Amino acid sequence: MSLAEFMGGINGFLLQNVGFEIPFLIFSILSAVIVVLLFAMPVGGVCTYIERKVAADFQERIGPNRVGPLGIGQFFADGIKMFLKEDLANKNADMFIYNLAPSFVTAGALGAFAAIPFSKHVIGANLDIGIFYVMAIGSLVSLGILLGAWSSDNKWSLLGGVRAAAQIVSYEIPLGIAVLSVVVVAGTLGMQELVDMQAWPRDQMPGHFWHVFHNPFVFVNFFVFFIAALAECNRTPFDLAEAESELVSGFNTEFSGMRFGLYALAEFADVIMFCCVAVAVFLGGWHLPFMNVENLSTGFQVFGMSLDPLLQTLAMISIFLGKAAVLIFIVMWIRWTLPRLRVDQLMNLCWKYLIPISFVCLMGSTLWVWAFKGQGMLELVNHFMSSGRGGH
Amino acid sequence: MLQEFGNALSFIILSAMLPPLILAISKFFRPSYPHSGKLEPYECGEEVEGTAYVMFNNRFYLVAIVFLVFDVEVAMLFPVLKLFRESVLNGDGLKVFLLAFNFLFILLLGLIYELKKGDIDWIKDAGERSAALQEDEGYFQKVAQKLKSNAERGAE
Numbered sequence: 378m379s380l381a382e383f384m385g386g387i388n389g390f391l392l393q394n395v396g397f398e399i400p401f402l403i404f405s406i407l408s409a410v411i412v413v414l415l416f417a418m419p420v421g422g423v424c425t426y427i428e429r430k431v432a433a434d435f436q437e438r439i440g441p442n443r444v445g446p447l448g449i450g451q452f453f454a455d456g457i458k459m460f461l462k463e464d465l466a467n468k469n470a471d472m473f474i475y476n477l478a479p480s481f482v483t484a485g486a487l488g489a490f491a492a493i494p495f496s497k498h499v500i501g502a503n504l505d506i507g508i509f510y511v512m513a514i515g516s517l518v519s520l521g522i523l524l525g526a527w528s529s530d531n532k533w534s535l536l537g538g539v540r541a542a543a544q545i546v547s548y549e550i551p552l553g554i555a556v557l558s559v560v561v562v563a564g565t566l567g568m569q570e571l572v573d574m575q576a577w578p579r580d581q582m583p584g585h586f587w588h589v590f591h592n593p594f595v596f597v598n599f600f601v602f603f604i605a606a607l608a609e610c611n612r613t614p615f616d617l618a619e620a621e622s623e624l625v626s627g628f629n630t631e632f633s634g635m636r637f638g639l640y641a642l643a644e645f646a647d648v649i650m651f652c653c654v655a656v657a658v659f660l661g662g663w664h665l666p667f668m669n670v671e672n673l674s675t676g677f678q679v680f681g682m683s684l685d686p687l688l689q690t691l692a693m694i695s696i697f698l699g700k701a702a703v704l705i706f707i708v709m710w711i712r713w714t715l716p717r718l719r720v721d722q723l724m725n726l727c728w729k730y731l732i733p734i735s736f737v738c739l740m741g742s743t744l745w746v747w748a749f750k751g752q753g754m755l756e757l758v759n760h761f762m763s764s765g766r767g768g769h
Numbered sequence: 770m771l772q773e774f775g776n777a778l779s780f781i782i783l784s785a786m787l788p789p790l791i792l793a794i795s796k797f798f799r800p801s802y803p804h805s806g807k808l809e810p811y812e813c814g815e816e817v818e819g820t821a822y823v824m825f826n827n828r829f830y831l832v833a834i835v836f837l838v839f840d841v842e843v844a845m846l847f848p849v850l851k852l853f854r855e856s857v858l859n860g861d862g863l864k865v866f867l868l869a870f871n872f873l874f875i876l877l878l879g880l881i882y883e884l885k886k887g888d889i890d891w892i893k894d895a896g897e898r899s900a901a902l903q904e905d906e907g908y909f910q911k912v913a914q915k916l917k918s919n920a921e922r923g924a925e
Contacts, residue, residue, distance in 0.1 A: 463800050535823065
């Protein structure tokens with residue numbers, strides 16, 4: 378069930394009491410507005426503030442502390458400032474592509490949020506090819522960066538842009554193969570089903586816990602995925618596309634005002650998107666060990682209606698976002714820990730290490746599924762223990 | 770399911786419309802005082818030299834070509850491996866495994882060939898690399914000598 382259908386439940390009530398229906402299109406657009414404008418963009422903004430605070434903590438500074446309590450309004454002030462700045466372009470810039478490029482970046486980074494399963498009922502579009510959609514739409518970001526850099530008529534931008542394109546394009550392969558090793562295990566491409574597969578195993582209910590712990594090969598591939606996702610988002614230690622020590626500011630040298638703001642926001646949205654995908658695909662989505670949130674019941678009632686579905690949904694969303702927040706913190710942590718790679722090291726890491734490793738792990742994961750009929754390590758242990766008990 | 774794809778399309782359209790929309794709205798608020806200095810490309814304050822469309826390393830092109838092959842391969846593997854679990858439970862897992870990994874194995878051989886040939890190395894040839902290293906070393910020695918002589922002059 379997707380978010381639009383979830384809201385569409387209102388239609389039944391309206392049809393009975395008022396006598397008309399709201400077209401599904403409205404709910405569809407509304408769900409996009411909720412996820413993109415009310416979730417992805419504000420959270421991307423807050424993340425820029427949190428990143429500055431985390432950076433300040435790592436370097437024993439105070440960080441932003443002027444706007445609002447603890448400086449929490451900083452991202453808002455930054456947004457207004459960038460909104461009111463002059464939008465400059467070089468006199469030889471290719472204005473058509475220059476204006477088109479930011480659309481590609483936001484379509485890639487924010488459009489992919491459609492398939493992120495925040496809870497059992499809150500997902501933008503419950504596609505049966507969800508993870509494939511995310512990988513496909515996510516790669517639009519590199520196109521946007523390359524087009525923006527190419528059209529801005531600046532040598533730094535051009536070099537940063539081709540670097541970014543080569544890097545993002547190369548790391549897409551280990552990323553895809555790492556995801557494939559989970560697809561083999563789960564036997565589905567839909568995000569909702571991928572998460573459903575990761576429930577805590579019970580006697581009657583199937584489920585093989587989080588995919589990371591399904592078999593050792595997927596465990597290795599999770600780290601391959603995470604490294605490749607860092608490179609996809611142009612984050613340190615892979616931020617060669619905007620290496621300020623070599624390329625001034627890389628692909629965004631010529632961007633000013635809100636144009637720069639949009640690129641920065643889309644990049645952070647990309648980080649959040651990849652962390653959410655990692656949580657949904659590898660780290661069990663909203664599932665926790667030793668329990669099933671879907672069976673949570675408190676018995677609270679309002680006007681005779683049970684509050685449980687609402688509480689369950691809230692619990693699922695907070696578990697999902699909590700896991701994603703931990704990953705986002707790790708991304709920020711890595712930024713202040715590791716130095717930047719050299720461009721030849723970057724290519725070597727991808728083509729000579731990550732791709733062979735992920736290939737071998739994909740093969741291993743496939744063989745595991747074949748050998749153990751798709752059972753994970755935890756299921757095997759359970760099975761072994763219960764059969765041992767049966768023998769006595 | 771078609772409805773779900775429509776949902777996804779509304780997401781894509783909304784997020785693609787955001788930048789033009791925001792830039793168009795901010796046009797009413799932002800100043801615009803262009804002059805010749807602002808419209809020049811940024812080159813660290815120096816006068817602009819030629820156009821921006823300079824030659825760059827053709828390795829980028831090679832990487833793009835190798836990527837194309839591998840990306841098509843990953844995209845092709847998605848449906849095959851999606852069905853793998855099902856076919857294992859049906860009892861013809863080995864068939865699908867051989868089918869998928871024949872394909873994968875040939876591409877893996879291709880990757881090994883590329884690596885051996887050195888198309889993926891940023892500095893392709895060993896001679897070129899050692900020449901570059903020697904050049905670097907000569908430069909560092911020059912700098913060290915200069916620093917040394919400066920220090921001696923300072924001591925005098």
